[in-house]
Amino acid sequence: MSKVIERINNWSDVLTENNITESQFQERVKGLQPDEIGYIKEKLIVAAYNEGKLPDWNDDTTKVYPIFKMSSSGGGFSFDGHGTWDPRVRLSVPASFFTAQMHSKTCMML
């Protein structure tokens, strides 16, 4: 099986990784606010990259999360780097994945 970063290229791949169809997703988010839909999307993205694994906070591995530039004067919303403390269990990706992705795609921060 190919690596998860090779399997995921767009939103439909994220749905596929989560075994969810577009219509199921639309049903799931019916009536929700835009930011609430974004929150669900973010969780599904992380779940896809984590390949179904849930973080174990007692395993001594580092979990990472993205940090974004929020300032309009800084060019608008954009990726800034990653934090290695994880404040949100559902939004964490193993550091090993993140390091690999950073190197293979952009090498922005590492």
Place this chain on the structure above:
Amino acid sequence: MKKAVLSLELATKMFKGNDPELRAFAVENYPDLGKDIKDRINDFSDILSLNNMSQLDFENRCENKCPHEIGALKEELIVSAYNEGVKPDYSDGTIKYCPIFNHSGGFSFYVLDGWNSVSGVGSRRDFCGPNALANLRDAVTKFLPEYKESRTL
């Protein structure tokens, strides 16, 4: 009678303005406006009041949501209440704070994180304003169960 014509939202704007007469008028109608926000918030019903939301409104917003999504909504409302409706301006150079929790060995407040122009938790979860630090500490003390509901599996 005055309370019937002056909304809390408008009174808050008056209170935050520079006109002493309007400030006094706002406090006359809503005495709590003169109090520190930490003293005005004791439980989640205060959070709803400060967001101009009834319990029924909140329950309607919770429809079709998982427990942790309800927790996420609660967290956003908590931060909004402490920020007194002010949205973070990531260009103003002030530090915005978010709490970081220890997830191993139970769920507890660990430390706080502060940034001026970036965020790891998003604009709805960052504490802002001159009292952001103290407000954050107050919030994680009073609403740890809500944070736990929001941030754990």
